[in-house]
Structures are given as C-alpha cells and as structure tokens.
Amino acid sequence: DIQMTQSPSTLxxxxxDRVTITCRASQSISSWLAWYQQKPGKAPNLLIYEAxxxxxGVTSRFSGSGSGTEFGLTISSLQPNDSATYxxxxxxxxxxxxxxxxxxxx
Amino acid sequence: QVQLxxxxxxxxxxxxxxxxxxxxxxxxxxxxxxxxxxxxxGKGLEWIGYMSYSGSTNYNPSLxxxxxxxxxxxxxxxxxxxxSVTAADSAVYYCARxxxxxxxxxxxxxxxxxxxx
Numbered sequence: 707d708i709q710m711t712q713s714p715s716t717l718x719x720x721x722x723d724r725v726t727i728t729c730r731a732s733q734s735i736s737s738w739l740a741w742y743q744q745k746p747g748k749a750p751n752l753l754i755y756e757a758x759x760x761x762x763g764v765t766s767r768f769s770g771s772g773s774g775t776e777f778g779l780t781i782s783s784l785q786p787n788d789s790a791t792y793x794x795x796x797x798x799x800x801x802x803x804x805x806x807x808x809x810x811x812x
Numbered sequence: 813q814v815q816l817x818x819x820x821x822x823x824x825x826x827x828x829x830x831x832x833x834x835x836x837x838x839x840x841x842x843x844x845x846x847x848x849x850x851x852x853x854g855k856g857l858e859w860i861g862y863m864s865y866s867g868s869t870n871y872n873p874s875l876x877x878x879x880x881x882x883x884x885x886x887x888x889x890x891x892x893x894x895x896s897v898t899a900a901d902s903a904v905y906y907c908a909r910x911x912x913x914x915x916x917x918x919x920x921x922x923x924x925x926x927x928x929x
Contacts, residue, residue: 707873738913740915740916742916748921749906749908749919749920749921749922750857750916750919751919752915752916752917755915761917793856793857795857795914795916797913797914797915800859800870800872800873800914801847801859801914802859803856803857803858803859804856805856806856
C-alpha cells in the first residue's frame with residue numbers, strides 16, 4: 707500500500723488568512739493526487755485532481771501543488787464555510803487517503 | 813444530473829453479511845466505474861473495491877477475502893457484500909463514481925451501518 711500522511715492534523719485560522727495543508731506519500735506517485743473537502747454528515751467533495759488541477763465549479767481560492775512525494779493544498783482568503791476536514795488521496799495504485807486535516811475558522 | 817444513492821440495513825449482527833445497494837443515474841453510465849468506500853465514525857476514508865459496468869472488479873487487498881461487488885445493469889444497481897462482519901466494519905458506507913482512474917467525482921450521501929448484536 708502507498709501510505710499518505712497529512713500535516714497538520716488540525717489547523718485554526720482566521721477569515722481572510724491563507725493556509726497550506728501538506729500531504730506526503732510513502733513512495734513517488736507522480737501527480738496522481740487529489741484533494742477532497744468533507745463537511746460533517748456529508749460525503750467528500752472533489753476539489754483538486756492531478757495535484758494541481760481545479761475541479762470544475764470549485765473556487766479558485768483553492769490551489770494544489772507538488773509532485774513525487776510532497777504535495778500541498780493552499781486555501782487563500784479563508785471564508786467561514788471553508789471550515790471542514792480536508793483529505794488527500796493518491797490514485798497511482800489502489801486508492802489510499804491521508805488521515806485528514808480539520809480546519810477550524812476562528 | 814448525476815445521482816448515486818446507497819440503501820440497505822443500518823444494523824448487521826456480528827459474523828453475518830453486510831449487503832448494500834447503490835442505485836445510480838447519470839449519462840453514459842457504461843463509461844464509468846463504481847467504487848465502494850467506508851468511513852468509521854470520526855475516522856478517515858478507506859477504499860473497499862470497485863466494479864465497472866462491464867463487470868471488471870478490483871478490491872482492497874486487506875478486505876479482498878470478504879468482499880464482493882456486483883452490478884445489475886437492468887436496474888442500474890451496484891451491490892456490495894461484506895461477509896463475516898465485526899464491530900470494526902461499523903462505518904458510513906459510500907458509493908462513488910469514477911472513470912479510468914480512481915478519481916471520485918461524485919459520491920452518494922452515504923449510509924451508516926452498525927455491526928452489533
């Protein structure tokens with residue numbers, strides 16, 4: 707299995723801030739990485755695919771970066787409704803997810 | 813409009829078989845695959861397995877011995893069977909659509925399954 711490790715596990719920031727969540731793969735996955743947002747009681751929602759491509763309909767305040775084993779999800783100009791848990795997922799082989807990063811908006 | 817809807821019992825006894833159905837509705841239905849994933853309460857996501865409309869399958873090696881995914885093309889139903897369940901199988905179970913890669917662009921709302929006597 708390819709292990710995915712996210713940091714930090716929790717993050718607290720203020721409206722208008724810019725934050726970055728990091729995801730590390732246990733082996734190279736090229737750019738086969740996606741990011742999802744999940745709100746309580748809801749299914750995950752695809753934000754970014756192939757490490758840096760924005761899914762249709764997703765605000766450009768979300769951006770992705772990285773390749774190989776190190777990846778990042780940046781959210782700029784934080785809004786109250788960005789409060790959620792964010793997961794990275796590799797799809798180079800059978801899919802595995804990071805443990806999630808819970809983002810709290812102060 | 814893309815729709816996926818999970819259904820099935822919310823309570824299963826230990827050692828029994830968990831059975832769920834995902835009813836799907838979207839254009840070009842035979843161009844997509846359907847995966848099952850799960851999420852224990854308060855925990856992360858785990859991929860269980862997938863089936864294509866044509867019948868190809870692949871499973872998470874950690875669950876492979878207990879999982880079967882099938883499709884009823886006449887009803888646009890995908891089914892999940894997980895045998896010999898334990899409390900560790902208690903989770904919200906999701907079905908999710910993807911194309912050739914495991915990129916999940918649409919998900920069902922999820923259904924909570926509790927394993928308890």
